[in-house]
Amino acid sequence: MASDQIDERGLDTAQLLRGVLDLAIVAVLAERDGYGYDIVRRLREAGLEDVGDASVYGTLRRLYRGGALSSYVQPSEEGPNRKYYGLTSAGRDQLEHATKTWTQFADTIDGLVRNPRTAR
């Protein structure tokens, strides 16, 4: 998927996605461990249809290097062995903090968007 796609309303969804992709991936993996293609598929099924394969793999690498993710290889009945990612305790902490940040941020933006005069 090409990045930097701007929809007809002028909102750069790709930029938005970049900011929250860490959280989205950590949230997906909090549900259950997954491998690269599986994570991409679950993100798209959740509604993030524009998420790019390369961005997901890059984010996985960064989260792994940062200690938020662990990885292991698991045999697959359908083909070659797959590299699975799972959350570490640091990853769960990151999910918790990021969720709070995102909720606060989303509430703020939501307030601004819905009632600009009452927003602080």
Added chain:
Amino acid sequence: MSFLHTSPETAAYLDRLAPLLAHLPDDECADLLEELAIHLDSVLEVADAAGDGRDLQAIVGEPTQFVRDFCESAGLSLAPVDDAPTPETGPVSSSIRRIGRTVSWFETKILGRDSLRSAIGFLPELRPAWWVLRGVLLVMIAGQIFGFDGVDRWGFLPMPKLFGSVALGLVASVWSVRKSVEMGRRRTHAERRNLFNRGRLLNIGIGVVGLIILGTGMAAAGLAFANTGYYEEPIGGSIYTEAVPVTEEGLYFEDGPGSQGHVHLEAADGTDITNIYPFDDEGRPLSGVRLFDQLGRPIDNLSREGFAIDGEDISWTPEFSTDATGQLLRHRFPRVNHDDEGRYQESPWFTHIALPVPIVPAETRPGDSPPAEPAPIAPVEAPPLPIAPPGETPPTEPSPFAPVEAPPLPIAPPGETPPTEPSPFAPAEAPPLPIAPDPDNSTTGD
């Protein structure tokens, strides 16, 4: 970098990605390409099933954009533009690139065919077998290095030897196979896909060296000349002929223990020697000749297999002579043969070929004047001579071919007077025999 066991589309895409990721550490680059190979194959499969085609560039974007997105998300720097293609100069580098292009072409054009892809796709299933074989080969290599003998055989089964001991070799093999399997299972897909990585080259080395040691070891143990089979004993039963090494002459195969040390003659072209027709040095057939090998053992165990003449299968059985007491004289030649129905066969094949009459140049006696012209040479092929039936008087007409020397004599039994060497110009006689002539010589068709 070349990729095996992936679709040609994925391999081609990864080939374009690899140089763009060359600035990453080798391990990380290989690991990422491994993951992406599986990912892109899955993407292709889904796209193909949905009817979206198999153009990866259209599905996941240009390789340059892909790498840019990846690096930005991963927090990695992009490869400098100049470094991306990693051009190399020099004859070696260009040769490597040429090989890489050839391999890529081979993968795309040849290995990309469905039938070959399915066949090649089966190869990974054989990996566990290779891991086991690799473990055993490693012990054989070690045995060869430390004991100069890494292979033994039990029947047809090669056995690893270590320090000259099969038991030690087996114990070491158990350990080695276990380690080999563990290594194989740990090995990443990226390492397997990279055609020229160290692990693959090491595997090739182990395979080549190990198989050479295995082959030479088995040959030394006798399997290279595995000629086994059954032959009939003269009187009933059959004996299994165990494979043993060919001797230097390439002629003798020792039989199994049941043959009591007799020998089985085979010609250099692989055909069985089934009978022997001795002639004297003037071309006259001899009868009642007994043959012994260089160790004094009787040569009596010739093949009894059938053969074909002019398209007609002929099987026959030799009949052995007996002495006055009825004792078998098995090493007397030529033998008389009987076919399956007991009918006498008078050397059915032998009458079809020219007799091996010795070819001797004209001799010069001491004091003779040298001939003005070269002495006449005997014709290359003498006409077939009739075989004298048993009891018939041999022809007395002297041969025009003078002998050069007496034929080699068998080893005389201890205590017996050595035979006197016949005059080269004396009338032809049968060479002295190591055993006293059979008084019952005319009772059988010798």
